[in-house]
Amino acid sequence: MHDIRWIRDNADAFDRGQTRRGLAPMADHLLALDDRRRASQARLNVLQARRNEASKSIGKVKKEGGDAQALIDEVAAIKTQMADLEAENAAVDAELRDLLAGQPNTPRDDVPDGPDETHNVEIRRWGEPRAFDVSPREHFDIGPALGMDFETAARQSGARFVILKGPVARLERALAQFMLDLHTTEHGYTEVNTPALVRDEPLFGTANLPKFAEDLFRVEGGYWLIPTAEVTLTNLAAGQILDEAALPLRFTAFTQCFRSEAGAAGKDTRGMIRMHQFEKVELVSIVHPDRSAEELERKTACAEEVLKRLGLPFRTVVLCTGDMGFASQRTHDIEVWLPGAGRYREISSCSNVGAFQARRMDARFRPTDGKGTLPVHSLNGSGLAVGRTLVAVLENYQQADGSVTVPDALKPYMGGLEVLRPDV
Incomplete structure (x- = not known):
């Protein structure tokens, strides 16, 4: 605000x-x-x-x-x-x-102007897309033989849900564990286990309410299902007056996330790209105002490192004013290469929101000189969206016989399984 x-x-x-x-x-x-x-x-x-x-x-x-x-x-x-x-x-x-x-955050001066995603600016690219001997398939063609079940999920819950079974379920769990281990042991984030249900106030604090209520799922008892752990992690600072020496605070969490996808009718109706329920490893930072610009670069690099360790080609773009989120001052989107789809798709969005959320949730710090208090700056990002990372692994590591090779970084988490084979 x-x-x-x-x-x-x-x-x-x-x-x-x-x-x-x-x-x-x-x-x-x-x-x-x-x-x-x-x-x-x-x-x-x-x-x-x-x-x-x-x-x-x-x-x-x-x-x-x-x-x-x-x-x-x-x-x-x-x-x-x-x-x-x-x-x-x-x-x-x-x-x-x-x-x-109801007023969006003011874009930083270094954010490119433009009405839509066609005006986003690529700032770097990593990795070379793999050359395939045969035309690569999309994940929703590869996955069913490996334990990805959209039909049963649709009978139970409707569209935009999936059931994962057997090795592909273990692969998704391995991805989450790998990300959490990387962010906590090498990137300095503290792991947090947060609720999936919240009241109005935390959602107002992160600017999900009142403007984006239709994108959320509301349940009985006055609760909302979280759209991302950004809500619960950022609100760890709500109503607090922190000492400057305590900053920065960096949190990570692996949670279920729930979104109604109210504005996504007809978009990505097949597969796991756009789901009502999905898993994500979230990264949140609470920092001194003078450090938020450099923290955005650091956070983006942490998310990029996951893709580098997995050997997944990607590019990073700065979103233009017409494509960036309501609360953001500047946003970096990381887009992973999906050979089956033949395009880059968003897998992480890292944003500096400045003091915008802090004012809404009354999150402040006391400078070392002891003169009054100031709003902290908050940042959030996906480190990464686990389901979309699973999609990227399936498409980039697919083999001609329908099997999928496990990336080296995930092998310690797979109990000796190095290849996912169809119908096993």
Whole structure:
């Protein structure tokens, strides 16, 4: 969420950010509401002071035997005025807060402009796509013979679900274990096991609510299923005042994730690319504001290292203003090569959101000089999406006989299994 004080001091920069995202300028409207709120609060303060003064005078007049009725009537009138002003102030404050909560983060100056993904900018590429003797197949053609069952999942749960059995299920588990081991032992992340159900507040804090409610699954009892562990990991700092010396904090978690895919009708209807339920290893950082830009580079490198260890070709792109997420200041997408599909597909999205989430969840730190508190900066990223990594392994390591070779990095997790063979 934006700080209205920052908008007041930087109205042109705020509107420029809105315009770069293809939105209408909002600073004048937001500041007009803030002016109304501040004027109302100033009037309340004056009335409060006069009420206190008159109330003291009532006691003094009575003690001296005088008639205090005029003062009593004045205090009653002031209370009525204050009640009306408080109601007006609350309404304006709620309107302003709702509007601020609905405004996306301001893109950094180094983010490319553009309306859609065609304006994203590639910044690096790693690995050479493998040459196949025969035309490579897509994962949904390879997987069923290895234990990937879409039909039974559809009978049980509907579209966009899958059941994994046998060796392919073990391969997915191996991927998750490998990622967690890499991030905790080499990349400095602390492993966390978090709930899959949350209340409204954590989702508001990470900017999933109220704007993206239709993308979430709500269940009885006032709970929501998490769309990603970004929600629970970032909210570990909610309501906290951290010492500067405690920063950075880096967390990772392997969780089930749930998304309604409300806007994905007709997209990726086959296979595991776009699911209602999927697994992901999440990476979250809570850092000093001066360190968030370099932390984004570090986080991106951590996610890229997973693909390098697995021998999966990829490219990394910076998202343009029209393709980046609502809460992001700058986002790096890592896209893995899928030979069956013949294209690169997103497998990780690493974002620096600055203080945007911290303000929503009141996550602050105390500088070492001890002067006040400041919002932390938060970052999140996939390290990686496990299901999509499974897809990439199946397609890149497929053999002509329908088998799939296990990448060397995963062999220690496979109990001696080095090749997944059809119908075994």
